[in-house]
Amino acid sequence: xxxxDKLRRLPIATRMLASALVLTVLILPAAGALLSWNFxxxxxxxxNERLESLLNxxxxxxxxDVRQDTLVTNRQLGDSRFDRVFSGWYWQVRDEGERVLTxxxxxxxRLAISHEPGxxxxxxxxxxxxxxxxLERDIRLPNLDEVLHVQVAASLDxxxxxxxxxxxxxxxSLATLGGLLIVLTGLQIRWGLAPLRRIEQSLKAVxxxxxxxxxxxxxxxxxxxxxxxxxxxxxxQRLMERGRTAAGNLAHALKTxxxxxGTLVERLPQEQQQxxxxxxxxxxxxxxxxxxxxxxxGPVALGAEQELIVVLxxxxxxxxxxxxxxxxxxxxxLNSGLRVRIDAQDLQEIVxxxxxNAINWAKSFINLTGTVEGGWLVLSVSDDGPxxxxxxxxQALSRGGKLDEAKSGSGLGLxxxxxxxxxxxxxxxxxxxPEGGLRAEVILPLAQLRSGG
Amino acid sequence: xxxxxxxxxxxxAQGLAASxxxxxxxxxxxxxxxTADFLITTERYDAVILDxxxxxxxxxxxxxxxxxxxxxLPVLILTARERWSDKAAGFSAGADDYVTKPxxxxxxxxxLRALVRRAHGHAHPVIRIGDISLDTHSAQVTRAGMPVxxxxxxxRLLSHLVHAAPRVVxxxxxxxxxxxxxxxxxxxxxxxxxxxxxxxxGSRSIETLRGRGYRMVSxxxxx
Numbered sequence: 001x002x003x004x005d006k007l008r009r010l011p012i013a014t015r016m017l018a019s020a021l022v023l024t025v026l027i028l029p030a031a032g033a034l035l036s037w038n039f040x041x042x043x044x045x046x047x048n049e050r051l052e053s054l055l056n057x058x059x060x061x062x063x064x065d066v067r068q069d070t071l072v073t074n075r076q077l078g079d080s081r082f083d084r085v086f087s088g089w090y091w092q093v094r095d096e097g098e099r100v101l102t103x104x105x106x107x108x109x110r111l112a113i114s115h116e117p118g119x120x121x122x123x124x125x126x127x128x129x130x131x132x133x134x135l136e137r138d139i140r141l142p143n144l145d146e147v148l149h150v151q152v153a154a155s156l157d158x159x160x161x162x163x164x165x166x167x168x169x170x171x172x173s174l175a176t177l178g179g180l181l182i183v184l185t186g187l188q189i190r191w192g193l194a195p196l197r198r199i200e201q202s203l204k205a206v207x208x209x210x211x212x213x214x215x216x217x218x219x220x221x222x223x224x225x226x227x228x229x230x231x232x233x234x235x236x237q238r239l240m241e242r243g244r245t246a247a248g249n250l251a252h253a254l255k256t257x258x259x260x261x262g263t264l265v266e267r268l269p270q271e272q273q274q275x276x277x278x279x280x281x282x283x284x285x286x287x288x289x290x291x292x293x294x295x296x297x298g299p300v301a302l303g304a305e306q307e308l309i310v311v312l313x314x315x316x317x318x319x320x321x322x323x324x325x326x327x328x329x330x331x332x333x334l335n336s337g338l339r340v341r342i343d344a345q346d347l348q349e350i351v352x353x354x355x356x357n358a359i360n361w362a363k364s365f366i367n368l369t370g371t372v373e374g375g376w377l378v379l380s381v382s383d384d385g386p387x388x389x390x391x392x393x394x395q396a397l398s399r400g401g402k403l404d405e406a407k408s409g410s411g412l413g414l415x416x417x418x419x420x421x422x423x424x425x426x427x428x429x430x431x432x433x434p435e436g437g438l439r440a441e442v443i444l445p446l447a448q449l450r451s452g453g
Numbered sequence: 454x455x456x457x458x459x460x461x462x463x464x465x466a467q468g469l470a471a472s473x474x475x476x477x478x479x480x481x482x483x484x485x486x487x488t489a490d491f492l493i494t495t496e497r498y499d500a501v502i503l504d505x506x507x508x509x510x511x512x513x514x515x516x517x518x519x520x521x522x523x524x525x526l527p528v529l530i531l532t533a534r535e536r537w538s539d540k541a542a543g544f545s546a547g548a549d550d551y552v553t554k555p556x557x558x559x560x561x562x563x564x565l566r567a568l569v570r571r572a573h574g575h576a577h578p579v580i581r582i583g584d585i586s587l588d589t590h591s592a593q594v595t596r597a598g599m600p601v602x603x604x605x606x607x608x609r610l611l612s613h614l615v616h617a618a619p620r621v622v623x624x625x626x627x628x629x630x631x632x633x634x635x636x637x638x639x640x641x642x643x644x645x646x647x648x649x650x651x652x653x654x655g656s657r658s659i660e661t662l663r664g665r666g667y668r669m670v671s672x673x674x675x676x
Contacts (some may be wrong), residue, residue, distance in 0.1 A: 248534065252506060255533035256462045259555035263468030266558055284555050288535060295536060315537050318544030324528075325549045325568060327576055345538050352537030 001051075011194070013248075020185035024178045032174045040163050047159050048121060051135045054079075055152045059090045062101065064144040065087050071101040071148070081105065088155025088240050108321045113149045119189065124153065129420055131156050152261050199226055206233065208305060209340065227436040248295035254287050293415040296346055306376075308338040308347075308370055316368070319355045329365035338372060342424055342444060350420050353413040354381040354440050361385030362437065376426075376443045382433035392428040417442065454569055454612060455479040455497070455630045459489040459512065460504040460531065465554075469502075472558040475643040477592060478565075478604040479633055493519060499613075505532040505543060513546035516519060517597045520547035527568035530562070544551065554618075566590060573616040580615050583671035585654055587615045594654075601653050606631070610646055614659065617670035622650040622661055 010018075014289035024306045054077060061075025071093055081089040082103040094100040100110065109127045111134065114120070123265055126132040134153040141148060195218045201425045205211040211234060214226045265276045316332050323330035340347065351368070358366040362383035369380045388396065396414045414428070417440075421428045433439035456473065460466040461484050470480040482579060484675055486507045493501065503514040529611070530543040530551035541644035543551060550564050566589045568580065578590045584597040592608065594601045605612065609631045614622055626642055630641075651659055660668045 103625060230580040248536065251535070255554040256465055259533075260462070260464045260468055262555040263465065263472055263558065266472055280555065291535065314541030314545060318537075318541045321544050321548070325571060327571070345536065348537040352540065366491065395654075 002376045013193055016189045016192075017182075017186065022180065024181050027114055028174050028178050029182075032170055034214055036163070036167050039166050040159075043159050043166075047133065047154070048135070050117075050152060051121070051133065051152050054091070054154075055135050055137060055150060058152060059118075059139055059150050062093050062141070062148070062150065064141045066143050069099070071095075071099050073101060078388050088126070088130055088132065088157060089153075090126065091150075091152045093142070093148055093150050095148050097146065101144075111151050111153055113151070116151075123156075126153055126155075141280050195222050200227070203229070205392065210305065211331060221420065228250070241302050244295045247291050251287050251291040258284055258287075267307070291418070292349070293419060296343075296349070305334070305339050305341045306344060308340050309334050309336050311342075311353060312349050312351055312370075315352045315355065317361065318367075319352070319368075323366065326359060327364075328359060328362050330368075332368045333363065334368070334370040335372070338370065338377070340377065346420055349440055351379060351381070353417045354379075354442065357381075357413045357440070358383040358385070358438070365435075367433075372446065373443075375446045379442045379444070380439060381436040381441075382435065382439035384433070384435040385437040387432055387436060387438045388430060396430065397428065414440070454499045454565070454609060455481070457483060457489060457492055457496075457498045457501045458567065459483045459486070459501060459507065459515075460508070461485060461508050462504075469561070470559065473562065476558070476562050477608050478562075478633070479609065481484075486512065487512050490515060490518070493524060493526065494522075497626065499528060499630060500527040500565050500572075502531050503548070505530060505534060505539065511542075513542050513548075516548060517541070517546040525572075527565075529564055529568060529573045531556070533559075551593070563590065565658070566592075568606050569616065573673055580618075582615060582618055582669050583655075583658065585615075585658060585669075587612060596654055603650075603653065607646055607653075611632050611650055611654075614667060614669045621666050621668045623666035626666070 028052060057075060057077055058073070061073040061218075063074065064236075065072050073093075077091070079089065082091065082105050084105055085107050086109075087105045090106040090111060092100065092102045092106060094113065102110070106127070111126065112124065114122060114136055115343055116136075117138070119135065122134045123132050123137070124132050126134075132153040133156055134151055136149060136151045138147050138149055140146075152295050169293075181422040198215065199222055202215040206214055213230045216223050216226045216230065238277045254261055261280055262277075265273055265280065268276070272355070281432070311337045312334060316334075320330050320332070355366065355368060358381050362385045364384055366381065369378075371378050387396065397418050421442050421444065424444055426442060429441045429443070431439050454477075456478050458466055458470055458473075458480050460469070460482065465482070466482045466484070467600050470482055473480045481492065481498075483492055486509045489501070489503070492498075498577060502517060503512045507515070512530070516530075517527070519528075520595075527549045528547065530540075530548040531554065532539065532543065533554040534540070540551060544582050549568050552561055552564060567578070570580070570589045575589075576616075577586045579586050585594065587594050589612075592605055592612075594608070594611065610627065613627065627643055647659055647661070658669065660670045662668060
């Protein structure tokens, strides 16, 4: 049984096809049955009328030969079947006694007499057990006192054969018609639902970032729907932008006063400095943490698909310059042609923070690699700095981990990366790099990504 | 070392300038991009600290303008904007390093000194000339391993000569980089300070080239 819920979610094309199928399956056979019945009636009537006219011919032809005391006929019925023995077509004229005249086809057999008054059709079993339709009429002839029973009988085979032929033809035509109807309905559904399919494909394209908005070149009723969706998408995008900007502005507004307080605190005597500096640091960390969260787009953003190299180019170039100024070597190895659909800012933030962390600790070089392994995008950043102990790694991955009191600007980096990566359904792993420093590896699901090119 | 601090927030600019001056740097403040643009094209600085959020346009735009004019001054970006998209904009405009707000003065000093040192082509934080070595991180000067105590003015003078070595530094250049723009020194002051440095570091450590200026030389080879 299909549940009601499943029925509600049945595709439109299936619904239309099913209803068309039901109509075809119910109406065509009913029409067939009706036609067939009517045809049989018509054939029967025609058959009966023929029997009647044959009977009249027989009656008109029969006469009584007084001299020989026999019944004679002077008419031929013009149908050779009456002359062929047991052909199924018979006539017979008979009185109550021994006088009898039959068609040659009846040979030595006789047809039973009903004695019922008037003219009546009967169905009897005739010679060779054939079903016959029989018409009988009683007449009187001049010169003969006795009543004559005149009978014409014919096999029903002919009727059945005609009906069977008609039915074969009928059902064949109806089946053809049904098939055609279903095919045409299918075509009609295709054509009728084409705009819906277009809107669906358009939506998919938007989701995959191949198109900024849904196509609106659609029938009137769908164009409005598409417009509404576009409005929502647009507003969503604007709201997100506004949220990011607002978060950025708020942070900006807070940071300058905090920086001022910082410079003032530095001028205080040592003992007063510590407590205030700690509070300022807490304030700063809270701002940074929530800013990073608020400005992350997350996986729900309908971003455009971009090349990884292009997305990371500004960060890689910035870090290259920075590394150069700090006397570090920077190797970047990103596969070209690798396309991603993660929000560009989020991805820049993830990689930027990892690289920044590496730069702050590295002795002579940092490495960045980006590859695809199985269903995952793997971004790996390693350095030849002091590395991390397992406990410190644990701490670094926890929220707001404060590892790096000595070097500002990097304390929150890893925890921000952790949050962003988790937001996108990925993972951050820390282990030792072959060069002895730290290797940070971010894996992000490729479900959001597609490798192209 | 003479620094231009471009920061529109007055309290922050003054607080930071005071901290940097405590560390022996000369600091001039520009409150907006236009003033900074004027100062950079007319005065000589060793480095610029540039805030990105200026009242008259984004700091990155001013910076790329300077870079287009061929001004290769080391620029340290000071920004509250922490997102990498903002930082990347700073770097592509030609920034050399950055520090995010809020900051510790020590870090700004560290980054500035490293930038200036590298701009003069010194990769190592300790610059040695003969038996004199100058640690650019800690601002310590030693002669034959013994610490030498210098006044802020003397340190600036020596630091500039050491960074520039073996180039000859003109008196005009020294005036621009070592002395406050408001208190223009008469030529005497430089002579007096150079001779004081010679007393502390050895008579042959600083060479006077008449009509051209001064130059740091390795004392050992000169003798």
